[in-house]
Amino acid sequence: MTAWLTPRNVVVAALLVFLALVPVYSALTANTFLMTLFTRIVILAMAATSLNLILGYGGMVSFGHAVYLGIGGYAIGILAHEGIGSGFIQWPVAIAASALFALGVGALSLRTRGLYFIMITLAFAQLVYYFGVGLDRYGADDGLNIYRRSQFVDPINLSNRTQFYYWCFVLLVASIYLTWRIVNSRFGLVIQGARSNDRRMQAIGFPTYRYRLICFVIAGTMCGLAGALLANHTEFVSPAMMHWTRSGDLIVMVVLGGMASTFGPLIGAVTLLVLEETLPILIKLVATPFAGAAASRAAEYWQIVLGPLFLLVVLFARGGINGLLESMRRD
């Protein structure tokens, strides 16, 4: 076996090829559901990748990361509602808004540590969540429909589902590449050093607060872009996009896939979202021989399996799926 042909690399390569071929399969079988599902997966994988940068590599446990999905989404939604349909305005606004918000939140919350940091990031997310609930002009609690996806110049047409999927895919791969480049740069080493021992990094002369803040802003901006994609995908924004359980889902994706690993968040996002779709079917299959007709009733309660699964991952698979795949190589 050559050195690069590890189980993990094979899985990652297979996953990437699969993701690249989803539109082809969907076109051949006229299966639009699969297309919609995987567009969502690719977008949320991008959000999880951005969270991994601060949570996995930086050790900053942000429990309010979904707020950037909301900010990016609402930037698109509000501009579209006000009649500004051009993506050349919408997207920069979405990116700038999430970057600015991340700068403010990061500047304040990075002064705290541990549980305080977890909770202050959550508090800021809740703040924006309730702000969204109070946005009377833009649908408040019920959310806001977007009647037209962002308009770009001619060859780029986001209303074409296949083209939109590939844009999401390209941006996902780009953000994974960017994260990888950041992590392996001098900047990324400082961030990881600050995770292991912040005081020592400061003692050898790095202003870690500034490094961590910049890292926090990069992650927020990346997630804001994912939010802009998500709004274009669902053609709808609502405060539910940034509910705190959404932030919890993003953390689950990162940890499930494997923290501080290049492709972990992607693996985690695919696993979690596919599990959400297939668990009811799986439960039905497994339970039918024992429970008969009751099995389909049991399948409705699939979250009762999913919840404890998180606990098991935490207890027995700290490295997530990525870690499991890597340990297979040593055997």
Place this chain on the structure above:
Amino acid sequence: MLLVLEQCLNGLQFGLLLFLLAAGLTLIFGIMDLVNLAHGSLYMIGAYFAATFVAWTGNFIAGAVLALGATLLVGMLLEVIAIRPLYGRDHLDHVLGTFGLVLFFNELVRMVWGPAGLRVPLPDWLNTSVPVLPGLAYPTYRIAIIVTALAVAVGLYVLVMRTRLGMLIRAGASNREMAGALGVNIKLLYTLVFGLGAALAGLAGLMQAPILTVQIGMGENILILAFVVIIIGGIGSIRGAFIAAILVGLLDTIGRAFLPDLLRMMMTSRGAATVAPALSSMMIYLVMAIVLVVRPQGLFPVTTK
């Protein structure tokens, strides 16, 4: 003026309920160093037990006592089965593991009690009003909540500061290895503390049950508020939790009561009705952010280390 007083009483009542939740949360964090998102689920379960037992016994007090005991048991069972392996791990693991438990409990409740909300009827003798001041009648039940919660707060103070168990709890909080080395059964102590926290959350849930609809997910928003309370008060400090809980309760209730009128001067009444609750919810988080910026360790940080 009377209206302001009435809203202050409402705020006090809400604050005391928050304290019951926050006290358990802060005890569990202070002693076991555990972030427990499933605390809100115990609050929800207390309310559901109350709905079942009150209907079963036909007596509100008997139902409440049974519900309290049942929540205590569920809490201790939960600690032994699922929480124990989480001790000593980092906070991210706690967040994720107990987040899974939240999903589990929501689904379990849906399975057992069904998706529809439940109502808990009040007995006639509690469903009256008492004249607090001339011209101001206040519901008896809300007064009962205030009295019960205050009594529990005092009881908790006595328990922690004046009894042997409390001494062990404080010893476990300041140095668990040393307490263990001196022969304290730390495992049992942890189970008891977790059970105590669960019972406090259950008490808050069952007292809230007749006022609100008992429904799935009812523990989630109030859990976040309880976290805000312990952050403002200083994590691990029961005194801080008490003061912060009253503060948050008053702020939230008074904001909800009077912001619509204030806003109506500036915008349409429909707009004000939508914006006011959102604004008063935001206010709490804003206060928390300000507190953390000015005093990153909360208002009453625990100094013993």
